[in-house]
Amino acid sequence: VFPIQHVSPYQGKWTLRVRCVKKSEIKHWTKNNNVSGRLFWANFMDDSGEIRATGFNDDVDRFYDVLTEGQVYYIHGCNVVAAKKQFSTLDNDYELIFRRDSVVEICSDVTSEELPQIKYQFVALEEVANMEANQIVDIIGLIHDIHEVSTIVSKGTGKSYDRRDIVLVDDMQRSIKCTLWGKDAHEFKLSPGTVYAIKGGKVNDFNGKSISLLNSSLTAANPEISDAFRLRGWYDTVGKDCVNFNSISNSGSGISGNNNRSSENNDKRVTLDSVISNPTLGQDNADNQGRGDYFSVKASVVFIRQETISYPACMSDDCNKKVIEDSNGEWRCEKCDKSFERPNHRYILSIDMADYTGHTWMTAFDDTARIIMDGIDANKMMELKENDYDLYQAIFLKNLSKEYILRCRAKVEVFQDEPRLRVSIVSATPVDFKLECQNLINDINRY
Structure with missing residues (x-):
């Protein structure tokens, strides 16, 4: 050999x-x-x-x-x-x-x-802050926040790319944003609190340092290595109650024009009243560069519109485009140039969210909507709508009044020549009441 x-x-x-x-x-x-x-x-x-x-x-x-x-x-x-x-x-x-x-x-x-095992040469998260862009590194941390899949379009080629951002933290209370692409973004199924190792990630330097996964990057969940055991021990004893992390990626504070959807700084949330009363929210400006404004809020589900909850999407991997039913009863995707016997329904929920200061309508897309719908996917809900409408309605009622930590994007869009503010839910995390109590105690102790 x-x-x-x-x-x-x-x-x-x-x-x-x-x-x-x-x-x-x-x-x-x-x-x-x-x-x-x-x-x-x-x-x-x-x-x-x-x-x-x-x-x-x-x-x-x-x-x-x-x-x-x-x-x-x-x-x-x-x-x-x-x-x-x-x-x-x-x-x-x-x-x-x-x-x-x-x-x-x-x-x-x-x-x-x-047999040969994967070897890592981990760099501490705080060291990434001093590294040059495009360097290749191995890092390990605990998953703290998971964002839904979004799509960006390359200005150079015009091609669209699907991405998902996650936030990793370590036992030095540092945090960093990591980006997964394409199939990896869609198939990501891990939960907050999982130890996550990345081998061969690329350092990005835009609005702070972050890590981008490449085609050749390797990832492992809860690997059987000493660094993972150390992080798990820290998380189980101390880390799960930590609120404030020092981000080496640019982190949002209140209402922000930065395209950062992390909810890691929970003590910097806004109220819905401050959002609703902001006359410039979501308007294009030099700060947000046309991407909209982002904010975090703790809010409850007041009402979910039941009439239209989803759209029929393409069945192809990495394609979420809307399909149209043709005269033969098949569903056709113009982008993929394919026809299917049935569509893949994806959520697009319209939800009235409220906190103690006010309420506003928000839109939740598939990944986030599934969390709010208690893990039930849109295909199952459409099946119930046709075959068991009472159960269909009961599921909506069951999920009212639940409270979440939301990361939202506000953007003014023009519809029929009229500007309208649209608020989309980027990520939703069920409220951890034990953690919220600790946050309140910490706030009280500051005074």
Whole structure:
């Protein structure tokens, strides 16, 4: 068995025993001369380092389904070439190219203790504040806040990208925003309080430091490592009651024009009266750069409109566009150019929220609306609306009067030539009454 760190074009015969830690989706490409093809890549590691292997065209069929993330393999018979650093962040000057005679075999002849494990070189969250943009780092923290999936459009290409922001905290009471993209953003199912390790995240420097996950980044929930055990011990004894964290990402305070939806500074919430009475709320200005204003508030559900609660969306992965029913009874997505037997209903709830100072109507989209609807998805609710209307209404009644910590976005939009203020719920967290009591005690003690 040959270590990864010794693999080079000058070594003719070698066999690697490596763990597959990341496998890409199959990608299709076309060159200017109308030549097209397919490719995928997989990242492998052993105790000595990491290396990427790429398969093209027929090798996609040969090896893609053989490789599974987390599994250990014997690999030999690949070409060794100079690494294309513009496509990979691995710390290796070389990478592998699968070929017809390449061999990939599952390793089953050694104990689990002998198999290579993922190695981290963690950087403390406070150290990220002093790092340069685009540096690649490993970090670990506890999930403190989770935002819903949103879409941004690239000014350069016009392409849209789905993203989800989460906030990690550590036992030094630091916090940092981390961004997941595409499929990772949609499939994120972890809960606050989970220890979360990121290997190979990229440092961003816009409105403070944050971490962006790359295609090659690795993540682990509650990994069996000493740093995770330390954080878990801190959280269980002290951290779960902490309120104030020092953010190295730009954090919102009251009503803010910054596009930061973290609710980590709970002592800086606003009241609904201050929101409603603000004459410039949501208007475009130099501060918010047309993105709207953000604020945090503690409010209760007064009423949920039941007439229209969702829209029929595309069934394709990473596509949430509205579909239209055609004359054949199928549902067609113009963006994907596909038809489906049924749509995937996604929430768009209109909710009257109130606190002790006032009330206002807000819109909750799918991820956040599911929290407010006690975990019931829109497809189930639409089914009940057709088949059991009494239960449909009962579910709405059950979820009234519940109290949440909300992170909201206010934006003035023009509808039929009339400007209207629209308030959207970006994230909703059920009120932890024990924590709220501690917050009040802390506020009292300050005076």
